[in-house]
Amino acid sequence: MSDLKKTPRLWSLLGALLVTASQACAGETAPGIDDLGKPFNEYTWVTAHNGYLDNMRTQLERGVRGFMLDLHPGNLSGEADVYLCHASEKGRCDVRNDKDFVGALNDVFLPFLRSNPEAVVTLLLENYVDRTRLQNALGRVPGLADWVFDPNPYAEDPTWPTLAQMIGSGRRLVILTDRHAGLYEIDGKPLHLLRDKHWENQNHWDLGVTILEHEWSCPSRWEQYDAQVWASGFGHWPRLFVMNQFHTWGATVDHAGALDNNLTWLERRVDNHCAVAMGKRTAPNFLAINFNRVGDALSYAAALTQGGFYFYEANQASPDQDTTCVIPAGRSQYLRLPARGCENDEARSMKLRGISAGTRVVVYDSPSGSATDDYAVIDIKRDIGLDEAVTVRTFERNEDNADFRLAYVRNNGLDGKISRIVIGTTPPDSDAVMLR
Template identity: 45%
Template sequence: MIDSNKRLVMLSNGSAAQKYTLAGKQAEVLWAPNTQVENSYNLGITSLVHDWQCKRRYSYMDLSLRTRDGGLPRLFVLNQFHAWGSTTLHAGNMDNNLTWLQRRVENYCGEATGWRKPNYLGIDFNQVGDALPYAAALSQGGLYFYEDNRANRAGDTSCVLPVNQGGGTSGVQYDMKLASRGCENDELRSMELEGVRAGTRIELYDNPDADKQDDFTLIDVKQSIPMGKRVRIDSFEGSADTFYYCKVASHNNGLDGKVSRIKVLNKADDNDISDASIVFYEGNGATQNIVCTVPFNADRQFKMGSGNNSYGCDNDEIRSAKILKAGKGSRFSVTGKPDGSFGQGRTGVTFKRAILLPITISSFNRSYENADVKVEVSNGGGLDGSISYAYFQPLSEQKGKPPIKEGSTRP
């Protein structure tokens, strides 16, 4: 079955469990009690009653039993439906709702089953609710989003997105405006990752069109997260660099509870600057509002001000910048004159090594140099809040060549 990638396993508690001859070949419907353990299916005699306890269906067989005769593993079937009286509306809102499915698996059935995950979910009205994406995430990994910070289970689990979907030639697994796939708009505050492979990027935006003049956060998975391990991201605000992921948050007025778009895609290689960018801010030290975000992946120059550029960069507003990614040898400069000449000050920024984690240019009024960057102020300076023109000249090693060996790794 594995070699042909055609798998159909049928089990029954009734008379259907027997051998059959089909088109000259033998097939067998397995006797379920010999192959699986399962909980009692009845949540309550009506939809008004919910008994979430995880009681074994077979009195002689504990739910914690892991193997059958011969040492083969036993499957675990989690039943979650009523004996009578449920409806499509009720199933979608309660029995098949992700919050209640997850609580049943983790809270009520956890200890009884020895903290194992179900192989199958037995439900009614499978066309509604969250059972299908939850089942996929249980078997292949997923992104779990929560309405509270710290993935607090006392609040609702908003949605789950199964991962490792491939993404085709574009590498994009998801690109969705909320509300979509069970994820509500302006509700998400934290998440957990399980079974997510290295190289996955998660992009979260306040703006439904992914406009980077508002809050956005990029999360790159650095190490593959195995099944059975949950990696928690307590908030979508603030940057962090951990063993499993790097989170880069570009702050405007806060992203928690305001996510309106989600993208999940393959992260660009470190020596690929297609995703390089610079975020400019109204305040010094990358504070106050985002003025604009400019891609740092191609030569470009433009005048600041409404209608003069496609990035929303306003005239006489910028005081600092956060560089999210830049190739070694890249440079950009800003000037005070609207025609791009240097008569009212110029500040040039050159990157001495690849920037793979964000660094901040706190002011365009001060010359300095460190291991990452050289900032040179000339022609009078005084550009904080007085920038009217900008030049961008990125550089990058090309794909197919050895990866960049030296790069900034400071948050």
């Protein structure tokens, strides 16, 4: 047993050098997402509902990559600009206080894309201005046509271009709109706005008229969910999925952090309610929330995209109790709890999605990672797909199956007492290590 004890302690020393943060690190397109080789429709992006209500640059730096923006005319007579605000269909924005669309493009989105060469940003427009006014606004953003995504070069491909292809093309701003979609000519160059209901599925936007009501079912905003894009020439491409997860009225930061943006409710919505409505579990491409500075959406988006370690408050990964946290896959982690949304002394089981063979997870009772108290070592034996869910039902047993090998060192119990999590790789000689 001494060899088994030494290895996790060595990882602890190395792992102390790791830094975790919510912002994207070098090589990442968003926090926790560094694989650029997947088609665009296989990524999940945290998306800001009414994104203009908070500092948009700060949200971009936080890792938000989708913005729902309402476009309205200004409230001055003859005002030709396009403004960002929340108003009724015939309403107008207050030009004294509300942000203008041209300024947001010139001063926020394009500068961010220039300074973050691996970022791809999507704007989802709810548009209440006419085509002429919109054309005028777009025409006052120098070079915009060179940034906006054009699907036509990829029409013969079986699916969406990869993120790397989009990055390589320089066209890293995807724009979908509910009105006045189509081809615009800006400075002699084509610019494409995609019609939202032709390119995406979207659930109805409201979780309840007030925060006291919770409508978790996932009906389509447009009567039905379709598998393929409707746009001519692209009917073989899969649709994007926008999952709205917010209360329209009365929501607060505290409410969003505890409920709408909480991992337990996000996961239940994807795995249960929306899966039933859509006929299968479908990871959203755009996870639309309010108050994205709180909650678990960023880590969940990374886990949906590249895999993750999901920890549960109950044994058997039971959905009847909370999902305590998810740790995105893809890098070594050394966490002294509470950290990364994981609470101390809660986890009793784990679910694995999108985890590579040769990954090792060690969970400790001791906050310092001491091997004198309970701990368990889980070695992943095969590649586990994103669409799979392999369950570690308890940490208090020795188990060896086709998916993983679990070795448990007992003192006085581990389930519900985990205080440290280390994620790394399985040492080459681990099969020779035996418990005594």
